[in-house]
Amino acid sequence: MKKERVKLTAAEKSELFAEGVVTIVLLLLLNLSIIILIHLAILQDENLVNGIYFLKKTMTFAGNYHLWSWQRLFIILMWIADLIVLYWRLIRRYHQMQLRHVILELHYIADGHFDHRIPFAVRTDLQRVIDSINSLVDSTVNSINEEKAIEQSKDELITNVSHDIRTPLTSIIGYLGLLKSGNASQEDQQKYINIAFTKAEQMKSLANDLLEYTTLKSNNTKLNLxxxxxxxxxxxxxxxxxxxxxxxxxxxxxxxxxxxxxxxxxxxxxxxxxxxxxxxxxxxxxxxxxxxxxxxxxxxxxxxxxxxxxxxxxxxxxxxxxxxxxxxxxxxxxxxxxxxxxxxxxxxxxxxxxxxxxxxxxxxxxxxxxxxxxxxxxxxxxxx
Missing domain, CATH: 3.30.565.10 (Histidine kinase-like ATPase, C-terminal domain)
Structure with a gap:
């Protein structure tokens, strides 16, 4: 079975876009709140201002450079954190949509479409769930087919045994009827008896073979090794x-x-x-x-x-x-x-x-x- 990626519907793409927009707006508001709080804290505490100035002056990088704009560095780090949060929320929503598609496929199979398999290929632990579901469906279908084969086999067994017993039995009854009528000659009587005996032997052979076959198929049969x-x-x-x-x-x-x-x-x-x-x-x-x-x-x-x-x-x-x-x-x-x-x-x-x-x-x-x-x-x- 060819695997394919989960295809999002237009509504799901819109939902994913809306999730991104809402997340960006919330992050911008959060960033603005943090920046305002930090500015207020710095303005109200002179020691904090002196400490920041001391760090700017004493910390150096390669080439004896000083980092004078801590505000710019803080904003860059904050944007990186925002991107990580945005990616995490979008990928989480996308995985939820994948799960939604898998559930829909599962309901489709449960409605009786046992020839269908979930065709998705994903890069998360959800793939193990998909493979397990497909394996379970295969196992269930095999069990159903085996059950049907057993039922068909039973029907065939009854039909075949009935046929093979009825044929000689009909002959036996027919020839015994001729003997019972008393109209047959001595020679014909012996002939009818021989035929009836042969047919009875066939029935006995069938009964013996059938008994042996069912005995051998039994789980209780043991070998005398x-x-x-x-x-x-x-x-x-x-x-x-x-x-x-x-x-x-x-x-x-x-x-x-x-x-x-x-x-x-x-x-x-x-x-x-x-x-x-x-x-x-x-x-x-x-x-x-x-x-x-x-x-x-x-x-x-x-x-x-x-x-x-x-x-x-x-x-x-x-x-x-x-x-x-x-x-x-x-x-x-x-x-x-x-x-x-x-x-x-x-x-x-x-x-x-x-x-x-x-x-x-x-x-x-x-x-x-x-x-x-x-x-x-x-x-x-x-x-x-």
Whole structure:
């Protein structure tokens, strides 16, 4: 924001001019009174006259000069004092006008113009007040925006949960209605039961993911930190997906540098992170033939975990939203892929609990989820 000096109105300039005129008149009257009093005092006291004459005669300056006109010196000093008083009164009135402008700006902001900031630049402590007011307004606006975002997020949560529950529930009710009518054949009955069971499983998966997501977001969630050998964990994760990967024609590649890399983490929650990312690759990595699980020691405090697949590229516009709850790269909210839209949100929540970061990069060759975790989350927490 560009700072500008306070611009006085015509009325304020007139007020400042009037202040100067009044001050000059008062000072002239005061000076005249002082001079008259001094003259009267000198005329009435002969000793004072002799004393002044003695000082004039005895006091000398450079070049052996005497100062004979004390009256002239006194008047010069008095004029200097008058100028100082005049400047002080004018600058004080000007600062009052600046304060008046700041108050008007503050009232303008208080009327609801929260996009406005006080633009003045002054050379007094008032500038600190202006900067504090602008900072307070920024903080208030941010709080309002955060509150709106939370309310919008709650509305979206209700809408998304309602949609994802209603869709399978409608199917379940429909197929149970067909079974209840008794008109379906034995073969159709079995078909309807299987479909209703699948839809019920989808609802259960959504309920479980939603419960886990809200639990992880709770401030009361605690990690069960233990020393975890990364390579052994990656082997166990791979083994859990071996059959499904074989059906899809996908092979795993595991690497840990160093191979004995160990970190402090919650094993159950970290395995859930890998499960979510691998499931995500299975569901959305169309055409993938390889999944890489890589762990690298970055420095003495940080480890980088990568889950990569060579499937379809994620659009650039989706990369910024991919960790939002219920967000799906697919445009419609269908359930063909079987996802709840909470997997990556849960993943990010687990990473946040470990004091780490997660991001996704995707090009024509690889889609990579890159996680950076501290070797010891407790030490990382104490540093913050």
């Amino acid at each position: 233990v020393s975890l050998p990364i390579y052994s964990m990656l082997e166990q994760v791979e083994a859990g997906f071996e059959l499904e990967a074989e059906k899809k024609g996908i092979t795993f590649e595991i690497a840990s540098r160093p191979k004995d890399l160990t970190i402090k983490a919650d094993p159950e929650k970290l395995v859930r992170v890998y499960n979510n990312l691998i499931n995500n690759a299975f569901k959305y990595g169309t055409g993938a033939t390889k999944i890489k699980l890589i762990a690298n020691l970055i420095n003495k405090q940080t480890v980088e975990l990568r889950v990569e697949n060579n499937g379809a590229k994620i659009p650039k516009a989706s990369l910024k939203k991919i960790f939002e709850r219920f967000y799906r790269v697919e445009t419609s909210r269908n359930t063909k892929t079987g996802g709840t839209g909470l997997g990556l949100s849960i993943t990010k929540s687990v990473v946040d609990l470990h004091r780490g970061t997660i991001r996704c990069v995707s090009d024509d060759n690889w889609t990579s989820f890159i996680i950076r975790l501290p070797l010891d989350p407790e030490k990382a927490k104490s540093k913050h």
